[in-house]
Amino acid sequence: VFLFATALTFFACGSKGPLPSPDETPPTVSFTIPANGSSNVPVNLSGITITFSEAMDLETITETTISVENSGGSGTVPCTVTITDLAGTTVDLIPSVNLNPTTLYRIVVNAGVKDKFGNAMGAPFIASFYTGVVADTTPPVIADNYPATGATGVPANSSPRVTFSEP
Numbered sequence: 001v002f003l004f005a006t007a008l009t010f011f012a013c014g015s016k017g018p019l020p021s022p023d024e025t026p027p028t029v030s031f032t033i034p035a036n037g038s039s040n041v042p043v044n045l046s047g048i049t050i051t052f053s054e055a056m057d058l059e060t061i062t063e064t065t066i067s068v069e070n071s072g073g074s075g076t077v078p079c080t081v082t083i084t085d086l087a088g089t090t091v092d093l094i095p096s097v098n099l100n101p102t103t104l105y106r107i108v109v110n111a112g113v114k115d116k117f118g119n120a121m122g123a124p125f126i127a128s129f130y131t132g133v134v135a136d137t138t139p140p141v142i143a144d145n146y147p148a149t150g151a152t153g154v155p156a157n158s159s160p161r162v163t164f165s166e167p
Contacts, residue, residue: 027115036127048093055088065110
């Protein structure tokens with residue numbers, strides 16, 4: 001039995017040694033939209049985006065582990081949490097109510113949020129932003145695009161891009 005187990009280990013690992021251990025690095029938040037410290041954020045904000053440094057364990061991304069808090073004392077803003085990419089690195093919080101004007105809000109990601117390898121964040125993540133006084137009623141427009149509308153002779157390997165007038 002010992003020889004069989006040794007041979008199995010040798011053939012499973014090959015001549016390169018044992019298989020590498022899974023990722024042991026805790027995830028971090030790469031950025032948020034609105035960005036930390038933003039001001040004049042519309043009170044009718046359509047969504048808050050959180051992007052992580054790596055793919056996350058989607059079961060740990062919930063309304064209780066990620067939240068938006070009103071630092072003015074009225075508690076947590078009711079939001080729907082949505083995973084917005086297949087890789088599991090981007091999460092959107094969709095507020096179900098308008099935010100209060102001229103108020104400081106905090107985006108809080110609980111330390112219990114884990115990556116796909118089970119590594120929890122080392123500490124909670126907190127970012128803040130201030131709302132403005134009015135709602136944003138101007139719809140976004142396309143400010144620039146590549147290739148230009150009607151362009152000819154565009155290389156097949158080019159990457160199309162669209163730039164909007166606002167986030």
